[in-house]
Amino acid sequence: MRTQTDVDETAADPDSDRAAPVISIDGLTKRYGDVTANDDVTFDVDAGEIFGYLGPNGAGKTTTIRLLLGLIKPTAGTAAVLGADVRDRRALTEAKSKVGYLPDSLGFEERLTGRQVLEYFARMRGDERREELLELFHPPLEKPVETYSHGNKRMLGIVQAFMHDPDLVILDEPTSGLDPLKQDRMHAFLEDERDAGKTIFFSSHVLSEVQRVCDRVGIIRDGALVALEDIDDLLERGGKDVRVHLAEPIDEERFTTPAMIDVETVDRTARFTYTGEPAALLEHLVQFDVDDVDIGDPQLDDIFKHYYGNDASTGGG
Numbered sequence: 001m002r003t004q005t006d007v008d009e010t011a012a013d014p015d016s017d018r019a020a021p022v023i024s025i026d027g028l029t030k031r032y033g034d035v036t037a038n039d040d041v042t043f044d045v046d047a048g049e050i051f052g053y054l055g056p057n058g059a060g061k062t063t064t065i066r067l068l069l070g071l072i073k074p075t076a077g078t079a080a081v082l083g084a085d086v087r088d089r090r091a092l093t094e095a096k097s098k099v100g101y102l103p104d105s106l107g108f109e110e111r112l113t114g115r116q117v118l119e120y121f122a123r124m125r126g127d128e129r130r131e132e133l134l135e136l137f138h139p140p141l142e143k144p145v146e147t148y149s150h151g152n153k154r155m156l157g158i159v160q161a162f163m164h165d166p167d168l169v170i171l172d173e174p175t176s177g178l179d180p181l182k183q184d185r186m187h188a189f190l191e192d193e194r195d196a197g198k199t200i201f202f203s204s205h206v207l208s209e210v211q212r213v214c215d216r217v218g219i220i221r222d223g224a225l226v227a228l229e230d231i232d233d234l235l236e237r238g239g240k241d242v243r244v245h246l247a248e249p250i251d252e253e254r255f256t257t258p259a260m261i262d263v264e265t266v267d268r269t270a271r272f273t274y275t276g277e278p279a280a281l282l283e284h285l286v287q288f289d290v291d292d293v294d295i296g297d298p299q300l301d302d303i304f305k306h307y308y309g310n311d312a313s314t315g316g317g
């Protein structure tokens with residue numbers, strides 16, 4: 001069971017000099033012919049945070065990850081991972097011994113059993129946390145990987161990514177294919193790792209999981225970073241999710257104010273995102289015969305729609 005109090009002290013200590021970012025991305029650009037898969041992307045990921053890299057399919061998330069790991073070369077700009085410039089092959093190779101990576105599709109030789117796959121990675125990088133991880137995530141180790149479900153492949157990949165106890169773990173859509181129970185276990189595990197001082201960079205198109213588990217989020221659209229914020233700030237700026245039930249049918253023209261966006265009314269009920277001051281909303285509502293009001297935090301999905309408009313093709317989890 002994790003608690004809020006056992007946060008890593010080196011990451012939280014205000015007296016220590018600000019630690020160098022674990023990932024530093026500077027003007028990173030990757031073009032494939034006419035497609036700009038990453039377009040002048042710049043941001044840092046700090047030690048001890050869970051950073052969510054969010055965007056719909058094709059936005060450019062995997063491209064950034066592959067650039068960070070030196071699997072492809074930038075067209076322009078650069079990035080550093082644990083201090084190693086991704087263009088410096090030798091430095092990056094050394095840094096990568098402290099990096100775990102869960103790719104979007106696993107490049108395992110599928111005829112091998114799960115155990116043989118883990119043995120292979122153990123010989124390359126070590127496996128001091130293997131048993132501990134297998135208590136949490138249990139792929140059927142004796143079976144060939146080609147017989148695995150998508151979820152079992154993910155679990156094998158997660159064990160592989162963490163078993164050498166890396167400082168930074170880069171996860172490409174880590175929970176896709178996991179059932180809800182295993183997703184929960186994965187989220188709790190990531191939070192524990194963060195609290196123990198690990199840095200987690202994880203890409204997702206599932207807004208609800210980013211909202212639940214990440215400290216900060218970068219939102220990428222068509223290769224460009226369109227937002228970079230603390231989750232809490234993003235939710236706060238997103239206004240409030242409000243439902244109002246009146247005793248009478250709603251006259252939308254009279255009811256709606258400029259601070260209400262995405263207003264939907266059905267008979268006596270209105271739902272909208274409120275971007276103004278709560279006191280002003282209450283003052284406005286006293287003009288009506290109100291049966292019930294429900295004011296809550298907005299879903300990241302709703303905020304996301306403001307970035308993506310009607311093209312938002314992402315799922316809510």
Ligand SMILES: Nc1ncnc2c1ncn2[C@@H]1O[C@H](COP(=O)(O)OP(=O)(O)OP(=O)(O)O)[C@@H](O)[C@H]1O
Nearest residue numbers: 032035036037055056057058059060061062063064
């Ligand atoms: N090797 C490649 N050659 C040509 N185009 C590519 C290549 N790799 C990626 N792209 C294009 O770059 C863009 C970004 O792709 P990328 O895989 O980075 O997106 P993504 O956000 O990770 O999406 P997904 O979740 O679907 O993997 C897409 O338009 C994709 O078609």
